[in-house]
Each structure stands twice: as C-alpha cells, then as structure tokens.
Amino acid sequence: MQMDTSVTSATPPAVPLDATQRAARQQEVVAALLKVLPARSVLWRDEAVTPFECDGLTAYRQRPLAVALPETHEQVGAVLAACHALQVPVVARGAGTGLSGGALPHAEGVTLSLARLTRIVRIDPLARTAVVECGVRNLAISEAAAQHGLYYAPDPSSQIACSIGGNVAENAGGVHCLKYGLTVHNVLRIRGFTIEGEVLELGSGALDSPGLDLLAAFIGSEGLLGVATEITVRLLPKPQVARCLLASFDDIGKAGDAVAAIIGAGLIPAGLEMMDRPMTVAVEDFVHAGYDLSAAAILLVESDGSPEEVEEEIARLAAVLQTAGATRLDVSESEAQRLRFWSGRKNAFPATGRISPDYLCMDASIPRKQLATMLHAIEGMQQTHGLRCVNVFHAGDGNMHPLILFNANEPDQLKRAEAFGNEILRTAVSLGGSITGEHGVGVEKLDAMCVQFTDSERQQMLAFKAAFDPQGLLNPGKAIPMLSRCGETRQAPGGAMGRTPALEAALKDLPRY
C-alpha cells in the first residue's frame, strides 16, 4: 500500500542528550510538571524514579527524566498538554505488570503513572456495566460487582495486581478468554486524552457510536495512540456452577490434537489449558494439585453454566477426549477439588522459578490444529540450543507460553535462550500464527514484528499512529518498529529475527488469499 510520506515524522528524536543537556532538560520538564501537579505527584530524583525503571520484563531497565503521578483526570490531560508543549516523550504506566516492556521508561521522557486513579465510578447491575478509572485493579472490578452476582471476565494471571488501563493497552487475555473474549470484547467505552491533552472518547454505552469506530484499534495499541483514564466494561452474570476435567495423554502431540478435536466438535469450554510433563512435575512438587505425573501432557478443561448445561458439556467433552486417546480422565466433584486442579496451573510460573534460576516466557499464538507440530518442534529445539523448555499455555486459543530455562550468570545461556525464543516465534509465524498472543510487542518483540509484517503493513500502522500522534511522542520506540530497524534486523546473522531462506520458503507455502 502506498503511504502518506509524512509518517517519518513519527520518528522520536534520534540523538541522545549528554549528561549536562539531560540535567537541563530534566529541570525544564520538572518545572513544567510542577505547574500542573502538586509536589507529591512529581518524582525525579534517582532513588524516587528507580522503582519505575522497568515493568514485568526486568531484563530492560531505564530511568525516565521524571515520573508524573496525577490524581485526577484533569491532571492527566494537563500533564499530556505540558509534555506536548515541550515535545517530551510520554510513557503511560499502569501497575507495571506487563511482560513485554511496554512501560519501559524513555531516557528523555516522562513516565505517566496512572496508579492513583483507582476509583470505581459506577456499577450498573441492570445494564451489566462498570465504569472505572484506569488504575483500578482487574480483580477489584469483579470484587465490586460480586454483590450483584456479576463479574468481569478477562482474567490475566496478574489479575490481583494489574490495572484495567494496562489491560486495555495490551488487550489482555487470560484463562477464560476462549469463551468470554479478550479485553477488546469486554470494553464498551473509553474516555481519556490525546497527546495534546484534549479529551478523547471512543465507543459508547449504546450499541454503536457516531463516527469511525476506533475503539477496537485503540485497545491493544500499547499506549501509542492516547491515554485512557476512564473505562466502561461489560459485566457478566457469574455462572451457577463450574467443573474442571483433567485429562492425561501419553504423547504431547495427541494432547494438542485433542484440543483441536474439542473445538472442531463445536464445544467452547470456559477454559482449555495444557501443561507438559516437565511442567507438571515442577508444579506438583510445589502445590500438590494431584496431577498425573505419568502423563506426557495433561489438559485442564473447564465447563461453566447452569448445572444441566455443565453436566451435558462435561459428557460431550469426555467423549471427545476419550476418542482423542486420553489415558485418564478426572472430573472435579466439588468446588474445593476444582480449585485444587487449577492451583497447579495458576502456580506454574512461580514453580518454574523453583527449578531454574531464570526463564524466558514466550507468547506465541498458532492455529490450534498446529499445536502438535509446534510442540514437537520445540522438543527438537531443546537439543539444538542445549536448553530445557517447559510448556504451560492457553491451548484452546492456541496461545502458547513456552518457558525457556536458563542461567543468566552464564552469558552464553541468555544468548542461547534468546535464539531459542526467536526460533519459536519464527516457527509460529511460519505455521500461520503470531508473535504475540496476549503480552504485547513492547520492546521485547520489536524485531519479531519485522518477521510478522511487511514494510508496507508496518508503514500503514505508522500512518495510523501518526493520525493520533504526528510527532511520535507517545511511547516512542515500542510496538511498531521503524522501517530502518527492520532493514537492520534482516541483515543480522542467524540468531536474530531476520527471515531466513528456510522461513521465506515456509511462508511462501502458507495458504494466502
């Protein structure tokens, strides 16, 4: 697609400031912030901004010029207007639990922490909606809605801590998104501000809203288009009952094919998760969930609804799983047992921390029917890269989280782990999948974007970004790589994300329009 040439203006300032210049700039920026915020809301001393130097992707760290902690919507708008006037980059930050570095500060920018906007504005039980400020924790919405028998469905693993604003920025998913959708399917309206500090309103409380429908494009845009401060979410009635089915398989490929068979039979379970044996062994040792350690892989399949619906669905699921070669089936007979089944899955990441000093969490998505192929490919990659990989993931929607185990104290291992990860992402793309399922691109997957998208596709994204933020001040250097970066990536040697001749060949064979 031929593009508007002005998009190059979205490039952030290229030459870094030296120490003296930086100090002067910091003074200027802090002075501007103090004009619109109380002193308690502006941090700039090293010790004060250090807690903000990274998000959940701790491998990347950077201190910003200053951290702004507004307490009202108006202050958010005023901070943005002040930064725009000074042409300072702005990185919005929720709870800082993101896994792809989307909230990594900019060395010459302001980190706009939204952690103090934590008001639940309104819950409307008849309309089944909640209006909340962006800093409200994901789980706090469900807690507040519980008195009406309602809850907010998307449930990322970090839901105790992560904020709804961050969920919007990353289009967060979770265990239940197979049946109930991602953040984008559960948000009705967003109010916030543009980089100029002007009010931005997307979506509505009604079926549709006037003008272009940019709500879905905003959700998952990783802070590149604007800053959301008030979010209206859809609430759902809590299911009367939920039961969990635990299925064992003697081959990881069979487990993958079973997932495809379930969906192929027209069944949409409330959750459909997979763990391989190395993962169940690590977990079982930690939380004693009662997993079958003789299985090469297990599936956790959840059914929810009325007691009659659940009974019928569990029966259909069991039949499909048996046909698919399950060697053992257990159905939870009590809520306590159901929670025990899930306790293993929920503690998979900390359990991994117990068996390896470090791990790299990947976030590839692939078509479900390719699960077996991908799992076998990862088995092979363990030999190539000389590192172990354990698997736990949202199998139902093909969103994999291979955890590559390594020891960062041996520098060679980090490099090998990254090469391993890149090979997983390249393979995902070649199988018709995507480099990210729910964690976002951030800084972590910038190079992978060069594999996933062509120059013209990325140019289109940059043009869209420029329509909101022509100077490229919002979260520069994240999510969408500049064309020049992809040029360099492609010339990089084997370990990097460049398209190899083999990958080019594989991509050519994909079904295309």
Place this chain on the structure above:
Amino acid sequence: MQMDTSVTSATPPAVPLDATQRAARQQEVVAALLKVLPARSVLWRDEAVTPFECDGLTAYRQRPLAVALPETHEQVGAVLAACHALQVPVVARGAGTGLSGGALPHAEGVTLSLARLTRIVRIDPLARTAVVECGVRNLAISEAAAQHGLYYAPDPSSQIACSIGGNVAENAGGVHCLKYGLTVHNVLRIRGFTIEGEVLELGSGALDSPGLDLLAAFIGSEGLLGVATEITVRLLPKPQVARCLLASFDDIGKAGDAVAAIIGAGLIPAGLEMMDRPMTVAVEDFVHAGYDLSAAAILLVESDGSPEEVEEEIARLAAVLQTAGATRLDVSESEAQRLRFWSGRKNAFPATGRISPDYLCMDASIPRKQLATMLHAIEGMQQTHGLRCVNVFHAGDGNMHPLILFNANEPDQLKRAEAFGNEILRTAVSLGGSITGEHGVGVEKLDAMCVQFTDSERQQMLAFKAAFDPQGLLNPGKAIPMLSRCGETRQAPGGAMGRTPALEAALKDLPRY
C-alpha cells in the same frame, strides 16, 4: 487534536472537466479497464450506465465515466490498481439499496459494481461461520445456513436485496440488532483490496488477529478505506421459538417512556419497535395487521429463545408495559399471528408511499430516555413546517425513522421537508444523539456531520482516511465533509444545518466529560 497537515491531499480534484476533456478521460479510463476485464464487464455508454446513476437515495443522480463489473477477486484488485494508476476516483457499489447516497457515482470516476461476486464460499456449522463473497444478498446467507439450523442475525429492511458488502460499508442494522448487534458485531474477517489493488485483510477466524485491530473501523466506513470482497460472518442458532407482544398507549410520550422502562428493567427483547397512530392507520389500510387504531402509539416487542425463556420474558415484559400505562396488550399465540403482527411494521414504508406522493426518511438516533421528548418535538415541528410526519422505528436502540410527507411537484414542499429533516437532526444531536443510526452519512448527511463533529474530530477522520488512501480516490465527497464545506455550512441561513445559537446553547448544557 493537532493533525498531520498532509490530510489536505485527500481532497478530490476540484475543477470539473468540460465535455471534451470528459470524453477523452472516459476513453482513457475505459481502455485501461478493458486491459484487466472482459468486454462484458465494462459499461460506459449512457444507456448502459444509467441504471447505476443513483442508489436508494434517488433525489441525487450522476452518471459515472464507466461502470466496472468484475467477476473475480483478482479482477477487483486489477480494477483498483488501474484506477489508482490513472488517479481516477472509485465508488464501490453493492446492491444499490443504500438510503444515504453512499453509492452515488462520481462524475469523473468509475463505479465498481460488486454485484457479480455472489458465491457462498463455505459454511462451517461447528464454528458457526459463513465465508461469502461481497455481492451475496443478506438473506441468502440465512437461507444457505438454514439447513444447519443457523442464520445471520442483522436484518435490514432491504435484506431480500441488499448485499453483505453494502451491509459492511454502512454497518447495517435491522429490527433484531438490539439483541444481536449491528453488522460490526457479526463480522469476523474481511478480505479485500486497497486503492492500490493490494490485498487487505482485517480480522481473523480466531479470537483476535495480529497488528492493529482495524476491522471495526473499516465496517461502516462507507467505501472510503478499501473494497471488501470476501466476508466471514458469525452465524447464530435459530431460536426455538419467538413470540410478539403488541402494546397500545394513549400517548406517544408514554410509549417512549415504556421503551426506556423495558431496557431499564434489564430486559433486552429480540425486537422493540414503535409506530405512531398516523403510521398504523396507513399500514392497517394496506396489510390488515390487526393494529389497535385507537392507540396514539403501539409497541411491537419480540421475545425469542427456548419456550421457557420466552414465557418468562413475555411475563416480565407485560408487567413492565402495564406499569408504564399500556391500555391494551396482545401476545401472539401462533407463528402465523406473530408474522401478521410484524407484517404491518415490515410494510410501513410502502404503506407510506400510498398516502403521500413523496417522503423523506430520516435516520436519527437518540438516547432511549429522550424518545418522548423527541416525539413531542416532532409533533410541534409539523406545525412549524406545515408538513405531516409519520413515525416508525427501532425504539429499543433509539434509532428513529421519522417519515416526512411531501409533494415534490411543489418545489416549496421539498425545501420545507429538508428544513424539517434538518431540525430533527439538530434536535437529535442536542439530545445527545446522532445524525445517523444505520443508513450512513453518504451525501445526504454531509452537512449534518458539521453539526455532529468539531473541526478537529473531522480532521482526525480525514487523517485516518489518508492513512489508507492518501490521494482520496475512494468514494470522494462522501461521509466526511471537508473542513471548508463545514465552514460554508455554518455561514448558511436558517434552513441549512449550521449550528444555531439556540442549538449551541443546548449543546453547552449537555453532560460533558
């Protein structure tokens, strides 16, 4: 919002060609089309292009330079590439049933008729999806899905004739969209072409797709961003049973308030339509639906689902309606009776044609709680403008279709009808509503866009359009007015859409963020 200044390049060529220049241009364009299409697929003689000179908004007519009738996806791409190479405007056209002139030809452009792409590619009963070409009729999808007990929910009145591609362009609604959503809620994926003839793919068969989510922004963009050729829609299981409740009210305001009360009680009927007495009288004379002609207004309320669900919902609906002051309630006791209840609503437009030589169909949307205010305001406007207005509309989602009756043979009447219509739209905006609910902006509501949106909002839309189509070749002069046009509109006298001081005052009192 500060905008990319390059958007002015989206302006279509301003100076019209004279007759000789036009003939030369036509020859050039036809020659280019004949290089990529068979002779049977290129029309340019006056008698051949005349059937394409308008869509359902017959007040505007224009013959294009040529009409292209591609028969394959590849031909659509080739036509676009050819037009792009010659910098010729392109107006895509589905079945031509649109009511806002979105498919009105461009005098110096090509009309790209998609009427020959009518293949139902695939129905997947387990995934509950259908993949269809853009020229497939809306109703043909449900007909093809019926063997699996499935159907496509959005049902515009023109569903026998209108195409799914046109539905996508206008984000079509219908009687059932209150419960089942508009086109945007029922389309999963779009494949098509950019103005350069490059492949465009938005959405996916999965929960989400990589990159920016532009599917929702594309749906309803009235042919300004690209041309969709293949559409994947969601299918729903046909409800086991449906029943219709007919409620009479002795005051139109009470009927409006009853609608708000139903939704306020947490009930979402499958359909919730209102007709006022002048409308029921016209209809009853035509189809004998059995309406209560003593009522100032009637509501048609549909419930669908399992027999138990419907019985429970009908009981709750009846209770709310009685409390809201209904003077009579009838519930359909058979499918034949239900269809007879609906026959009046479905024939409202032809029935209006029998009582008035001409009518103007408006398409304003307002918050449901403002229905009574709006209906009383329209009663008053009949006096001011000396014309009658009958009302039939989707009350449940606040989408009104006032039909202004006039006689075009008396030129003064058309002008008065337009002034009446403009007053309705201005009032809708001042009540917090929108100038269009489901018919789109097209050419009809360009001036009204100046009332609904500020300069900076329209500039944002133009920048977004420019990211897809920098030269402004796709359907120029539609949907988004140029800033200069709104400048002129605002200076125009009373009858036009300019914001009057009274309206400005009313807008100021609206709850704002």
